[in-house]
Amino acid sequence: EPEVTxxxxxxxxxxxxxxxxxxxxxxxxxxxxxxxxxxxxxVEFLVSFYNNEISEKSEIFDDQFSVExxxxxxFTLKIRSTKLEDSAMYFCASTLHPGGxxxxxxxxxxxxxxxx
Amino acid sequence: xxxxxxxSPSLSVQEGRISILNCDYTNSMFDYFLWYKxxxxxxxxxxxxxxxxxxxxxxxxxxxxxxxxxKHLSLHIVPSQPGxxxxxxxxxxxxxxxxxxxxxxxxxxxxxx
Numbered sequence: 001e002p003e004v005t006x007x008x009x010x011x012x013x014x015x016x017x018x019x020x021x022x023x024x025x026x027x028x029x030x031x032x033x034x035x036x037x038x039x040x041x042x043v044e045f046l047v048s049f050y051n052n053e054i055s056e057k058s059e060i061f062d063d064q065f066s067v068e069x070x071x072x073x074x075f076t077l078k079i080r081s082t083k084l085e086d087s088a089m090y091f092c093a094s095t096l097h098p099g100g101x102x103x104x105x106x107x108x109x110x111x112x113x114x115x116x
Numbered sequence: 117x118x119x120x121x122x123x124s125p126s127l128s129v130q131e132g133r134i135s136i137l138n139c140d141y142t143n144s145m146f147d148y149f150l151w152y153k154x155x156x157x158x159x160x161x162x163x164x165x166x167x168x169x170x171x172x173x174x175x176x177x178x179x180x181x182x183x184x185x186x187k188h189l190s191l192h193i194v195p196s197q198p199g200x201x202x203x204x205x206x207x208x209x210x211x212x213x214x215x216x217x218x219x220x221x222x223x224x225x226x227x228x229x
Contacts, residue, residue: 004159035217043160043205043219056216091159104150105217107159 004108023092139206
């Protein structure tokens with residue numbers, strides 16, 4: 001069964017460093033997303049991406065964050081200068097068509113980011 | 117921002133009995149409601165969804181009920197099995213736009229043998 005894959009599974013970084021989290025969405029999907037979950041809190045929407053541009057972003061997704069689809073398969077989240085509060089599990093998700101039969105997003109297993 | 121709320125952080129149910137997980141929402145613009153299941157160190161996995169034009173959707177052991185007037189939905193699992201032990205997230209979205217999901221805080225379900 002096709003799945004969303006994410007790398008790395010865990011990254012430890014120093015505050016102020018740049019981090020890139022990588023995702024390979026399901027191959028025929030067109031809409032891509034990043035969500036995050038701070039430990040013990042709810043899963044929060046960060047950004048959605050379609051047709052090579054951001055469709056929607058949350059207030060969390062400030063100028064320190066950026067997304068890119070550099071080729072036909074990868075979808076990346078970059079945090080330019082990490083802060084302690086960026087420590088979280090970051091989930092990539094994709095879907096063929098939002099609002100489809102089930103409205104389902106397919107999530108990856110997540111990348112845990114620890115900022116020291 | 118508490119648009120989707122799951123007021124029970126945990127629930128413990130005997131194997132074979134019914135598990136009922138509850139979810140409330142405040143935004144009347146939501147059109148789709150979904151339940152996701154999450155095991156530790158894994159991403160959320162889709163379980164079942166319901167459109168705002170329906171009040172019930174059933175898939176095997178899982179049934180979701182929607183009460184729009186009360187802005188309340190529930191997930192029923194019957195019979196409950198040990199493998200159902202996980203964190204269950206309620207989520208809601210608007211059909212327009214790019215399918216941003218708003219999640220509840222999650223309910224940890226434990227099925228006891």
